[in-house]
Amino acid sequence: MDKEIIIMIHYSQRSKHCMWQLKFGICRLHTSSGNASSKEHYKVLVLGGGSGGIAMSARMKRKLGAENVAVVETSEMHYYQPIWTLVGAGAKSVASSGRPTSSVIPPGVKWVRSNVQEIHPDTNTVRTDNGMEISYQYLIVALGLQLHYEKIKGLPEIEDWVKFKIGSNYSVQTVEKTWSALQNFKEGNAVFSFPNTPVKCAGAPQKIMYLTDAYLRKTGKRATANIMYNTSLPVLFGIKKYADALWEIVKNRDIQVNLRHNLIEVRANKQEAVFENLDNPGETEVFEYEMLHVTPPMGPNPVVKGSSLADEGGWLDVNKETLQHNRYPNVFGIGDCTNLPTAKTAAAVAAQSSILDRTISKVLKNETPDRKYDGYTSCPLVTSYSTVILAEFDYSGQPLETFPIDQSKERWTMYHMKANVMPQLYWHGLLKGFWGGPGPYRKIMHLGMK
Known part of the structure; x- marks a missing residue:
């Protein structure tokens, strides 16, 4: 050196x-x-x-x-x-993540x-x-x-996100601000956004929405809250099997879903969020908020x-x-x-x-690669402080589930896996090069049929 x-x-x-x-x-x-x-x-x-x-x-x-x-x-x-x-959502500390x-x-x-x-x-x-x-x-x-927070008009000028009740789980600098906004919620609209770009962990913007619903119920504030999920997508979730289950959840919990709505501006002084209607370009709708969770555009x-x-x-x-x-x-x-x-x-x-x-x-070895990636990915959809829907799927958008059960159902076992097992698997398995996904275990659990 x-x-x-x-x-x-x-x-x-x-x-x-x-x-x-x-x-x-x-x-x-x-x-x-x-x-x-x-x-x-x-x-x-x-x-x-x-x-x-x-x-x-x-x-x-x-x-x-x-x-x-x-x-x-x-x-x-x-x-x-x-x-x-x-x-x-206040269930883990930011220190535990790093x-x-x-x-x-x-x-x-x-x-x-x-x-x-x-x-x-x-x-x-x-x-x-x-x-x-x-x-x-x-x-x-x-x-x-x-991450492109700066592409949302008005957001770069906001010095104090806590004061204006804004949070974002996508940055280590802003994730605790989400918890502050949730704790400080009194009554009104809790608005959650999904941008009109590719994103990492596409389920994350609605996971915090379900946790917000659970927290407000636990603290007795849910009756005075209107929870809204404004997504740029034309669907609630990209895989139909899991989307059907999530639609039932939002219906049962009285959560409002607005499809094809893209966050373009935040007016912090008025606590207003401006969304563009992607089906009618140029048409906008203004939502007052008591809490705003921002998922930034990404590129x-x-x-x-x-x-x-x-x-x-x-x-x-x-x-x-x-x-x-x-x-x-x-x-x-x-x-x-x-x-x-x-x-x-x-x-x-x-x-x-x-x-x-x-x-x-x-x-x-100058040989031709002989293994093919099938597009496997997983999204543990947290639906409360004790339940998760474990979505797993491939390139074709078809479920590719590890366990021989219906994973579109909310389960406490999957929450335990998300909150406690997966972090250990990450630190001691993936990062050390020993964990290559659940493929081999899936074959065992499905008796070689998957």
Whole structure:
């Protein structure tokens, strides 16, 4: 390793927009290294230290040795984001969701503490924002997606979300504000939004809605509350079997669902949320709120979007069965940054990690990948503080359930799995490269029929 380079960080006041992004962890100040630069080479370079990046770095370490693997990640903390649903409802602490990145990087694997600035697949190089150029033989891209709170008019100017009773379970900086808004609720509308973009964990925006209903019933405030779910989608949930069950729940709990409604503006001083009617473009509807949960618009990682690795939409262009890049055979992708046509969840990452591990093993031997990812993903739909509908499905949108029971029913056993089992499986299984999804167990439970 070269001598340590002391980097001076220069703060800029040029962009209020960037400072807003910085506030919510979606834009970081770049560092300046002057003329200093260094070059390193790794057999496998992993971009991103989220669930997919850490899982694959662990698998690559076992396959090739720690000295041949490096991970580029700037964050000092790693978060288990699926538990934020329960943090926003006061059932878990935000501290329980995070661990130092240093504790999840596989021992011996090189941790490059920096942001990825540019990817150059034609020269097999990556440049970081501290001036380092890293070359690779194989590249695994796991950079996640981008949150765009700033695309909602009026939201960037709001300094005090607690004061204006706004929360969002999608950011570590805002998830506890959801709990504050819920606790401070008196009477009126509780509004929950779903944006007109791809999102990670598409069930999360309504999970907090069901938990809000449960909390208000428990505290005796439900009679004075009007709970509304305003979604840009034309359906309540994308898989019919689970959507039918959820429609019964919203009907029985007197929850109002407005389809094809997209949040475009927040007027905090008036506590108003403005939604566009997507079936009649230009037509808007204003909702007063006592509590507002914002699911931000989301989009592709800008580094991926700005590279030749992206498809037309800016997502990493990979084969949906092997996770190998469609144009660069030594590049692979996993997780939210890819254009895989399935829901973006940690459960999907687990299943993908197993397939990608096999794909890379075959490529290393100059053989053709022989295992195919079927699009498996899972969404534990939390419907109260003690019940969950465990949705599992594949690329075709058909249920692909692990247990030999009807998983569209609310069950306390599935809540226990969501709240207590899955976090342990994440920290000690997925991130260590030992958990590749429930596929093998599904076959056992269904006597080999699935």
